Amino acid sequence: MxxxxxxxxxxxxxSRVVSISIEPGRPVGLVGPNGSGKSTTLRAIAGLDRLxxxxxxxxxxVLDGADAFVPAELRGVGVVFQTMRLFPHLTALDNxxxxxxxxxxxxxDARGQARRLLTSVGADHVADRRPATLSGGEAQRVALARxxxxxxxxxxxxxxxASVDADSRPAxxxxxxxxxxxxxxxxxxxxxxxxxxxxxxxxxVDLGSAx
Amino acid sequence: MISDSSHREPVVSAPVRSARSLTAAAAxxxxxxxxxxxxxxxxxxxxxxxxxxxxxxxRDALVVSAQxxxxxxxxxxxxxxxxxxxxxxxxxxxxxxxRTLCIAPMVLPPVVGGIALLAAFGRRGVLGAPLEEWFGVxxxxxxxxxxxxxxxxxxxxLVLSVEAAFRQAGSDLEEAARTLxxxxxxxxxxxxxxxxxxxxxxxxxxxxxxxxxxxxxxxTFAGSLQGRTQTLPMVVYESAALDYRQSLVLSxxxxxxxxxxxxxxxxxxxxxxxx
Numbered sequence: 448m449x450x451x452x453x454x455x456x457x458x459x460x461x462s463r464v465v466s467i468s469i470e471p472g473r474p475v476g477l478v479g480p481n482g483s484g485k486s487t488t489l490r491a492i493a494g495l496d497r498l499x500x501x502x503x504x505x506x507x508x509v510l511d512g513a514d515a516f517v518p519a520e521l522r523g524v525g526v527v528f529q530t531m532r533l534f535p536h537l538t539a540l541d542n543x544x545x546x547x548x549x550x551x552x553x554x555x556d557a558r559g560q561a562r563r564l565l566t567s568v569g570a571d572h573v574a575d576r577r578p579a580t581l582s583g584g585e586a587q588r589v590a591l592a593r594x595x596x597x598x599x600x601x602x603x604x605x606x607x608x609a610s611v612d613a614d615s616r617p618a619x620x621x622x623x624x625x626x627x628x629x630x631x632x633x634x635x636x637x638x639x640x641x642x643x644x645x646x647x648x649x650x651x652v653d654l655g656s657a658x
Numbered sequence: 659m660i661s662d663s664s665h666r667e668p669v670v671s672a673p674v675r676s677a678r679s680l681t682a683a684a685a686x687x688x689x690x691x692x693x694x695x696x697x698x699x700x701x702x703x704x705x706x707x708x709x710x711x712x713x714x715x716x717r718d719a720l721v722v723s724a725q726x727x728x729x730x731x732x733x734x735x736x737x738x739x740x741x742x743x744x745x746x747x748x749x750x751x752x753x754x755x756x757r758t759l760c761i762a763p764m765v766l767p768p769v770v771g772g773i774a775l776l777a778a779f780g781r782r783g784v785l786g787a788p789l790e791e792w793f794g795v796x797x798x799x800x801x802x803x804x805x806x807x808x809x810x811x812x813x814x815x816l817v818l819s820v821e822a823a824f825r826q827a828g829s830d831l832e833e834a835a836r837t838l839x840x841x842x843x844x845x846x847x848x849x850x851x852x853x854x855x856x857x858x859x860x861x862x863x864x865x866x867x868x869x870x871x872x873x874x875x876x877x878t879f880a881g882s883l884q885g886r887t888q889t890l891p892m893v894v895y896e897s898a899a900l901d902y903r904q905s906l907v908l909s910x911x912x913x914x915x916x917x918x919x920x921x922x923x924x925x926x927x928x929x930x931x932x933x
Contacts, residue, residue: 520836525838
């Protein structure tokens with residue numbers, strides 16, 4: 448029961464070997480200087496780019512390999528993007544409900560569950576607001592709820608607190624820790640912030656050291 | 659340019675020491691366009707406008723034009739928005755060739771478009787002959803032919819405008835949607851289209867205005883049959899020699915519509931939608 452990346456990630460002219468194993472409930476921190484392949488690795492795990500070679504497998508089934516590729520929409524890999532990427536034309540509630548609708552839930556059920564998720568991340572008060580009106584911390588909570596909504600098996604967080612002011616970070620870290628650590632989710636966190644990494648992760652992979 | 663919003667933020671800069679010859683050239687250029695338009699307003703028999711507009715040829719043409727141009731704008735959206743998305747996102751070889759061919763009607767003489775449509779859909783045409791033989795369907799010189807000629811000429815304006823909007827919106831939101839389980843169709847309708855909403859609205863209005871003014875392709879492919887295929891520009895053209903006053907009034911109507919469209923695109927839609 449784990450996510451295993453063992454291959455060459457590539458984007459444009461850049462490529463490098465990555466070998467990571469991620470256990471459920473034991474978040475892995477991915478660190479390294481800019482250009483060391485952190486985001487490229489996340490994109491490969493999410494299914495947004497293909498590996499140049501090698502395999503990604505989850506619980507023994509191949510997500511990306513020589514003769515298999517599961518596209519992003521079928522992987523069950525949730526992503527909290529560095530720039531959040533909330534849908535600007537939808538309310539916070541409908542952003543969270545989006546993935547539930549994709550999974551076949553009715554509008555009513557999806558919104559009900561989305562509201563519970565927003566409550567669980569402490570953002571129920573912004574449910575009816577558009578992303579443009581949210582603070583960095585509020586948007587971050589909504590993005591986290593949205594990524595968790597379809598019950599992903601894997602959660603990827605790319606610089607999750609980059610647009611959150613320093614005062615809000617400890618509360619968000621605690622929230623994330625409560626949601627991910629000890630759960631059945633395999634998660635990977637990319638951050639420049641050492642406090643994020645030490646607070647949230649048990650295992651640290653430094654892409655700068657083995658480049 | 660319609661996508662330029664810089665006119666909203668006046669920048670104070672040092673007064674340019676005017677080169678008078680340039681100012682004069684600019685004035686001549688502006689007058690060259692404005693004087694003929696103003697002359698239509700000046701000469702049009704406004705007192706008789708209502709009786710002219712309610713004459714049978716004008717009235718029939720108004721109905722045909724209103725109906726066909728709206729349908730053509732809708733069809734341009736239905737067909738053109740997916741094409742624009744494909745052009746904006748594809749990495750396929752040959753996409754630029756497809757783009758060039760698809761927007762060629764913008765620079766093609768419209769009458770050539772009409773001939774091309776006849777070659778394809780005429781009774782002896784590449785597709786027209788089997789259509790008539792197998793299904794008994796004849797397209798040229800029908801109301802449908804008017805719409806097809808308008809779509810042929812107008813859709814490229816929409817495709818260019820919407821492709822630019824898709825490119826500007828980028829694919830970040832579409833990627834986010836995919837990680838949430840959205841397949842290509844859902845990504846297109848629920849994420850890509852809304853995020854290019856302003857561009858699609860602008861493109862639809864441009865396509866509608868271009869359809870309303872279409873003349874060359876339409877008269878070649880659909881003819882000018884009053885009450886069936888005769889549109890406003892055809893009445894303007896045909897009455898220029900027979901009933902100049904009618905020509906002037908209908909021209910004024912088309913000028914007012916066109917200028918209004920431009921003003922809306924500039925001040926309201928583009929500015930109002932921008933995030």
